[in-house]
Amino acid sequence: MSESALLDVFVIGGGINGAGIARDAAGRGLSVMMCEKDDLAQGTSSRSGKLVHGGLRYLEYYEFRLVREALIEREVLLNSACHIIWPMRFVLPHSPQDRPAWLVRLGLFLYDHLGGRKKLPGTRSLNLERCPEGAPLLNRYHRGFEYSDCWVDDARLVTLNALDAKEKGATIATRTTCLSAKRSQGRWNITLRDENSGELRQVSARVLINAAGPWVLDIVNQVTHTTSSRKVRLVKGSHIIVPKFWEGQQAYLVQNHDKRVIFINPYEGDKALIGTTDIPYKGRAEDVVADESEIQYLMDAVNRYFKVKLRRDDVITHFSGVRPLFDDGKGNPSAVTRDYVFDLDTQGGAPLLHVFGGKITTFRKLAEHAMQRLTPFLPNMGPDWTREGVLPGGEIEHADFETFSQQLQQDYPWLPQTLRKHYGRLYGARTRDVIGGATSLSSLGRHFGSQFYEAEARYLVKTEWAQCAEDILKRRTKHGLHLTPGQIEAFEQWFEQTLGTRPPEILQANVG
Structure with a gap:
């Protein structure tokens, strides 16, 4: 993407709401960029209870619309990603x-x-x-x-939304801070800083979306220097x-x-x-x-x-x-609504949409509603599409994970059942991309312990924006829970020496 190109949509925040909005917008044929100051899902979206649920207890607070929407979304998401849900x-x-x-x-x-x-x-x-x-x-x-x-594997849900957005043309910039966003002549001029190199870059967009989660008001007050009547x-x-x-x-x-x-x-x-x-x-x-x-x-x-x-x-x-x-003014934290609210600011002909609240289960509907709110400002965007859309790895016939697992067994009879399940549950139909040309356990490369082999680490760096050992051990996978402290230290050293300073395009070289 040219630095001088005018984007349709710029999204601040790489949690579930930001990634979901970027995916939805890109799938409508819009030019999209999303930035995240840390790793994808590093904040709230990797620290949930890992559930796609209607919220049984919300019925006590008469949140019938929210519960109904969440229950409908529960099966929509199950169909879209049966490997991680x-x-x-x-x-x-x-x-x-x-x-x-x-x-x-x-x-x-x-x-x-x-x-x-x-x-x-x-x-x-x-x-x-x-x-x-x-x-x-x-x-x-x-x-x-x-x-x-x-x-649901919450962190993977975020990553797969970002990956789908990328495959539909969006630019995903992790570890990139939005320093400022200013309106000028009906557009947003945005200054970004790469947190690895310190390099600054400028982009422009017709629409700015603030999906920064716990930092949403920081963006309002310190980045856009606008105002909002909403409270978090x-x-x-x-x-x-x-x-x-x-x-x-x-x-x-x-x-x-x-x-x-x-x-x-x-x-x-x-x-x-x-x-x-x-x-x-x-x-x-x-x-x-x-x-x-x-x-x-x-x-x-x-x-x-x-x-x-x-x-x-x-x-x-x-x-x-x-x-x-x-x-919403409720005194009891448990009674505070889990619903989402938008605040749309259209001053100067450059729309700014703030996203408040939300929950993992309703992220897809939130993203769809956000884009619907912006229709008057993006008249060339395509129709709603994500209800029938499938997330990367979810391209499994009839969304039948058990049948897919049997097919993996036929295709890779040398893979132990536990490793086959691990790959299938995290990567679904993309498991073949993780395994690559490997024909034996030894050709998956170095074994770091438990179900963790070198081929997976290389795939995650090349394809899923993993930039350090923690990105892999805690968010892209949960290997960190199954390795000993010594194994974790050994992987961290290997990562730094082998992948930490190498350009992404050479990280998918055949292993073994």
Whole structure:
């Protein structure tokens, strides 16, 4: 793209909303650029509960429109990326001290029917004294319910949106800070800084979209020097990861003593992901960490329901993210809406769209609505398209992952089942691009431990904007959870020596 070319759309923010908007806009035939000051999904979008869900608890706050939209989107996303999104059953133990059973049944009935559920199985009642799902629970929980939602690899969802945007013509600039954006003669003149080289560059665009998440008001005040009547409420959500302590693939949804609900989900095969907290947060979003009181809060929620008693030593790791919720004036952080709101500023004939709030499940609809709002200013853009669109790797016939897995086994009989599952779940139909011309495990290159081979690292640097070891170990994959400290250190050294200073175009050389 020429530096002097006038872009149609410039997007600030490489989280799920920014990447989703860039993808939607590029697919409409518009010229698009997106910048992200860090790595893709480095902020909130890699620190979620990893769920595509309607939000059962939002029904208590009468968020019927949001829940309906999220339930519809749940199956749209499942069809678009069945390799990184898949169904999960959630067990909800019931106790007389919790919400009344009739209220739970009513909520689950609405949950089953609000969104036109087609693929996912509906709710069923459970006798926890007899069914295997009740075995890990304390004996005082006699009855429960089971319902469906979906799991998602959140950071990969962001990356695949950015990759699809790129393949449709967008420019994706990671580790690139937007220093300033000024209106002039009906366009935006934007100054960017490459955080690796320090180099400055100038681009111009007809429309500017601020999807900076927790930093949305920083962009308003410090980059565009505009104003907005909207407010953002920062809420900290923390999670812990512990060894998995029950049999089966079901997840659990439990209620803590303060009536907040906590998800206890199987994670990465042999682990459990537990969260989340909802705490008002003040401070820099970059500095957020889970504190000890939150970790204890989550362990207490588990210990209230399960026979196994978690201790602090059981916590393998923890993470925390800042959710930039649209401030609707509610006092209770759990009651603050998860809906999204736009603020469109059209002064000077150069539109500026600020995005407030949102959640992973509704990112596609948010992006579609954003582009619809901008139709008067971009009359040549194409129609809505993402509802039927497929994300990279999701090009699997009939969105049937099991059949696809069998095909991988036929194509690569030398791949161990665990490695085949790892590649299939992360890369789907793009698995062949990761493996390249390899015909044996040894030809995948150096083995760093667990399911991690050199060919995958090279693919991620060349194709998915990975620029350092952390990008791969924490966001593009979760290898960091399965390697020893010594293996992680060895990979970091190898990466720096082998890939860290080499141009991307030579990183896909055949391995082995």
